[in-house]
Amino acid sequence: MVLTESNIEGAATAPQWWREAVIYQVYPRSFQDSNGDGIGDLPGITKQLDYIASLGVDIVWISPFFKSPMKDFGYDVSDYCDVDPLFGTLEDFDRLLARAHALGLKIMIDQVLSHCSEQHPWFVESRQSRDNPKADWYVWSDPQPDGTPPNNWLSVFGGSAWQWDARRRQYYMHNFLASQPDLNFHHPEVQQAHLDSMRFWLERGVDGFRLDACNFHFHDRQLRSNPPATNRDTKTVQDTNPYGMQAHVYDKTQPENLRFLEKIRSLLNEYGAIAIGEVGADDSLGVMAEYTADDNKLHMAYSFNLLTPEVSAHYIRTQVEEFETRVKGGWVSWSVGNHDVVRVMSRWGGKNATPQFAKMMLALQLALKGTPCLYQGDELALTEADIAYEDIQDPYGITFWPEFKGRDGCRTPMPWLADAPYAGFSEHKPWLPVPPEHAANAVAVQDQLADSALNYARHILRWRKQFPQLTRGEIVFFDAPEPILALRRDLPGHASIVAAFNLGDQPVSFSWPQAEGARQLTEVGLPGTLNGTELELPAFGAWFGELA
Structure with missing residues (x-):
């Protein structure tokens, strides 16, 4: 949760x-x-x-x-x-x-x-006939009575997800390129x-x-x-x-x-x-x-x-x-x-x-x-x-x-x-x-x-490897005005770490009472200043602190 x-x-x-x-x-x-x-x-x-x-x-x-x-x-x-x-x-x-x-x-x-690939030996064999050992290794289907594909599925790369194959006189499915036939995982x-x-x-x-x-x-x-x-x-x-x-x-x-x-x-x-x-x-x-x-x-x-x-x-x-x-x-x-x-x-x-x-x-x-x-x-x-x-x-x-x-x-x-x-x-x-x-x-x-x-x-x-809070801790977010993202990482037995980030290209500041008294982790090496409860961040700045 x-x-x-x-x-x-x-x-x-x-x-x-x-x-x-x-x-x-x-x-x-x-x-x-x-x-x-x-x-x-x-x-x-x-x-x-x-x-x-x-x-x-x-x-x-x-x-x-x-x-x-x-x-x-x-x-x-x-x-x-x-x-x-x-x-x-x-x-x-x-x-x-x-x-x-x-x-x-x-x-x-x-x-x-x-x-x-359509050049994989599995598909090369599958497309040869409807009764070979790998005939059902791919998703094949007969056309509708009017010759159109069996349904409306689309390819991620554009167009229908179905490609006609003249050898089997069936369509095969491809979610991506027509040269990338989909395998039949029901087999x-x-x-x-x-x-x-x-x-x-x-x-x-x-x-x-x-x-x-x-x-x-x-x-x-x-x-x-x-x-x-x-x-x-x-x-x-x-x-x-x-x-x-x-x-x-x-x-x-x-x-x-x-x-x-x-x-x-x-x-x-x-x-x-x-x-x-x-x-x-x-x-x-x-x-x-x-x-x-x-x-x-x-x-x-x-x-x-x-x-x-x-x-x-x-x-x-x-x-x-x-x-x-x-x-x-x-x-x-x-x-x-x-x-x-x-x-x-x-x-x-x-x-x-x-x-x-x-x-x-x-x-x-x-x-x-x-x-x-x-x-x-x-x-x-x-x-x-x-x-x-x-x-x-x-x-x-x-x-x-x-x-x-x-x-x-x-x-x-x-x-x-x-x-x-x-x-x-x-x-x-x-x-x-x-x-x-x-x-x-x-x-x-x-x-x-x-x-x-x-x-x-x-x-x-x-x-980061020095702080198990950042690798194993839970996460809490604080309400802050855009473009500031403020959060805390908690791990029992360790001091909580608070951090805030300015995603914008202009300086920002906001009141952050939950971070009051935190010791700034200057080793992070990012510009930011906390004065009491007021956090000031330059453009694309960040601030990390450790709560007592």
């Missing part, structure tokens, strides 16, 4: 390690190129693991690197048990894993189970095949999985059409996309998925591994709570709710409080950036965002109850790149241009060296351009600046 000023219930118990961890997401195509082909790879990640370890994070989430025709840049898998040659070899992955473990880092890999052999592929990676030593689109696994057996949406999903779908016009009652988030997640959890328990599930749903908070309840499904739910264009203190408070109200003992991972959304410096910081905004936003993320997930480059305060139409690679952006430019702007290469070609990412032209403003903020530049966003990230990530 959400704690109130007069209601602090129960004693906190020592949580599992992953509740105290910080996740760092690596998008391998754009992290570090080791062989000069302009595309990042596994040896490149291995080369930069010392950098990742220097941040003070605990888990490295690596986006898909499996064999793939790359029509959706690895989220269209053609072999779940091998590395795509673009990224290296299985031996390269083993070396990456060994080096990460030597540095005290855990490796979590992306699993795209709901759909695969027990499909479930077992995925559990087997996960075991393959667990045997190699991976520490966990990030489950992509984990509420898309099952569909309604009757293929009933979705009703119109009463409230549009604006958290995971752009308002230019008709996908949000439907209430997704039948095409995803089916009750059968709970049992499959329990099977995954049983497998993970054999290896002491973890799973975090990406949840995009009409009622995402409710699904997240359900999928993490009872300690027998997901360890954590990955939230889209802070990846939206909307930003306000009220909005952030509402999302956290609503999740806490409905969580039922589960756990959430809060992220403000990833490979699918505009970078937070531009999305929430706006045109006036400075490195100070990046520092404040990281401090805020680390103050929330949950496991923080950071996206590569956000520690450098990188802004969204402006990609010219002729350079766009993302099929999503190509479809919805110019109202939606796709996801390439947050996927540009990591800048390592300001003066090197392509900012030290590659010796040859990379798959996406490196903006000059990113090169100016390269790792090597910020390494030398004591007050850089990068060095601040290193400092506060380690500082």
